[in-house]
Amino acid sequence: MANEQHKVTFYNQVAAIPGGERIKLCLQCGTCGGSCPSGPDMDHTPREIFAMLMAGKQREVLRSNAFWFCVSCYYCVVRCPQQIPITDIMYQLKYLAIAAKQYTIDAKDWSETFVGQVENYGRSFELGLATQYYVTHHPLSGLRMGSMALGMLTRGRMPLLPTRIKDMNGLRAMLRKAKEIARQRDIEVGVQA
Amino acid sequence: MKYAYYPGCSLEKNAAAYGDSFKAIANILSQELVELDDWNCCGATEYFTLNLLPAYTLVARNLALIPKGLTDLAAPCSACYLNLYKTDHNMGLYPQLNSDINTALAEGKLSYAPGRVKVRHALDILVNDAGCEQIAAHVKRPLHGLRLAPYYGCLIVRPDHGFDNPEHPETLDRLLKALGATVVDYPLKAACCGGHIPQISPETAFVLIHELVATAVKREADAIVTLCPMCQLNLDGYQAQANNQFGTNYSIPVLYFTQMMGLAFGLAPKAMGFGQEFVSAQPLLDKLASPPPPEEEPKKKPQRSKKALPIPRKIETGDRDREGHEL
Numbered sequence: 160m161a162n163e164q165h166k167v168t169f170y171n172q173v174a175a176i177p178g179g180e181r182i183k184l185c186l187q188c189g190t191c192g193g194s195c196p197s198g199p200d201m202d203h204t205p206r207e208i209f210a211m212l213m214a215g216k217q218r219e220v221l222r223s224n225a226f227w228f229c230v231s232c233y234y235c236v237v238r239c240p241q242q243i244p245i246t247d248i249m250y251q252l253k254y255l256a257i258a259a260k261q262y263t264i265d266a267k268d269w270s271e272t273f274v275g276q277v278e279n280y281g282r283s284f285e286l287g288l289a290t291q292y293y294v295t296h297h298p299l300s301g302l303r304m305g306s307m308a309l310g311m312l313t314r315g316r317m318p319l320l321p322t323r324i325k326d327m328n329g330l331r332a333m334l335r336k337a338k339e340i341a342r343q344r345d346i347e348v349g350v351q352a
Numbered sequence: 353m354k355y356a357y358y359p360g361c362s363l364e365k366n367a368a369a370y371g372d373s374f375k376a377i378a379n380i381l382s383q384e385l386v387e388l389d390d391w392n393c394c395g396a397t398e399y400f401t402l403n404l405l406p407a408y409t410l411v412a413r414n415l416a417l418i419p420k421g422l423t424d425l426a427a428p429c430s431a432c433y434l435n436l437y438k439t440d441h442n443m444g445l446y447p448q449l450n451s452d453i454n455t456a457l458a459e460g461k462l463s464y465a466p467g468r469v470k471v472r473h474a475l476d477i478l479v480n481d482a483g484c485e486q487i488a489a490h491v492k493r494p495l496h497g498l499r500l501a502p503y504y505g506c507l508i509v510r511p512d513h514g515f516d517n518p519e520h521p522e523t524l525d526r527l528l529k530a531l532g533a534t535v536v537d538y539p540l541k542a543a544c545c546g547g548h549i550p551q552i553s554p555e556t557a558f559v560l561i562h563e564l565v566a567t568a569v570k571r572e573a574d575a576i577v578t579l580c581p582m583c584q585l586n587l588d589g590y591q592a593q594a595n596n597q598f599g600t601n602y603s604i605p606v607l608y609f610t611q612m613m614g615l616a617f618g619l620a621p622k623a624m625g626f627g628q629e630f631v632s633a634q635p636l637l638d639k640l641a642s643p644p645p646p647e648e649e650p651k652k653k654p655q656r657s658k659k660a661l662p663i664p665r666k667i668e669t670g671d672r673d674r675e676g677h678e679l
């Protein structure tokens with residue numbers, strides 16, 4: 160019984176997103192995985208993920224690399240005969256994997272660095288993003304990617320200084336409130352911080 | 353017509369070629385762009401990974417900044433376009449989401465009622481509002497002889513924003529034809545460039561990039577024409593690294609459709625941002641500058657041999673066989 164309860168909770172956490180209630184309509188047809196440009200690199204295709212989700216395999220789902228390889232191309236979404244918002248579910252699984260500290264690959268660092276810039280300036284700042292990301296997380300491949308950054312700089316495609324929006328205080332207040340509400344919604348479905 | 357304009361971070365610098373050429377073209381086609389005051393980043397595909405509601409709120413702040421009286425928002429970057437479109441759409445669909453977002457916006461004394469504006473891609477407003485006829489009327493230097501591969505990528509047409517087919521879009525094809533170019537049949541036109549995957553798993557990304565580049569080259573395109581800064585950066589900036597991974601030597605410029613419009617409208621290439629690309633577009637400009645080769649006479653269809661067997665056709669009532677029996 161306790162196990163059954165646990166399954167339902169994890170399923171509800173994933174299905175908590177707008178449109179998420181459609182997951183249970185999955186037919187296991189496999190169109191999603193077959194349409195996925197990065198499907199070959201996934202350990203489980205979205206179809207498998209949904210089956211695992213129904214079976215309550217929380218740990219296995221969260222430790223899958225599938226959603227980290229999602230490129231957000233929405234091919235699966237337009238082809239899904241049950242109109243399941245698969246891409247949004249992939250986002251939600253990334254979120255839950257980070258919350259549960261269960262992620263197996265460090266793909267979240269890029270997103271976190273990017274969002275950090277946005278939360279500081281209100282705009283993205285490519286030079287800061289690339290420098291911070293590669294120096295902090297991937298100093299070695301940073302050398303390889305450095306040629307790209309240099310190419311951007313010499314072609315005048317990368318600003319040297321960030322642009323900050325005027326109403327940074329307003330934006331910060333909004334994001335703070337949004338995080339507060341998000342936390343509230345998480346508690347309602349039992350997501351641990 | 354007058355549009356609210358959301359440039360997005362890329363168009364400020366990395367994709368300045370897109371931003372500058374779009375503004376110039378819109379001006380020629382009498383489309384007035386009113387840039388949103390103090391707009392912020394849309395969060396790209398990153399913020400939605402980390403936290404859904406703040407991500408929606410970040411996007412919605414831009415929608416809330418749209419001045420009263422403007423009904424259409426022009427967004428040239430496909431990722432911004434999708435985020436803005438999706439936020440407006442989902443706020444309309446899910447009351448709880450709408451109220452949560454507006455509670456957050458209120459902290460900055462803003463609010464947004466879903467459906468107040470229509471979020472539209474730059475391609476949509478140029479082709480569907482100005483129209484191909486008006487565009488063709490502005491062409492001073494037709495792109496005759498140029499073979500262009502129309503590349504849409506993902507987010508302009510998917511999930512489904514209603515202005516073109518999610519898998520077989522044609523808007524850009526029609527536009528390029530109106531400019532006088534030869535549109536290459538490009539089966540990967542709506543395939544994915546990899547988005548942010550070069551940062552996560554370069555090997556995966558280079559497979560996608562290589563395939564897109566190789567297909568365009570094999571179909572003898574002079575350039576891949578794109579409408580998204582992410583696609584442009586991946587196909588152009590990582591073309592050399594994708595070549596490395598596969599031992600190939602492809603070299604095909606990746607240009608924005610607005611740059612091609614600028615060329616056709618007779619604007620100076622430099623003002624259209626030519627020269628900012630990694631893979632030089634100079635060969636394409638040279639080809640355009642040299643007079644196009646005379647049109648080849650269409651070859652006559654080979655005649656069927658008189659001795660050939662008859663072509664089978666459907667039997668109709670009244671048909672008779674050789675001996676006169678009705679079939």
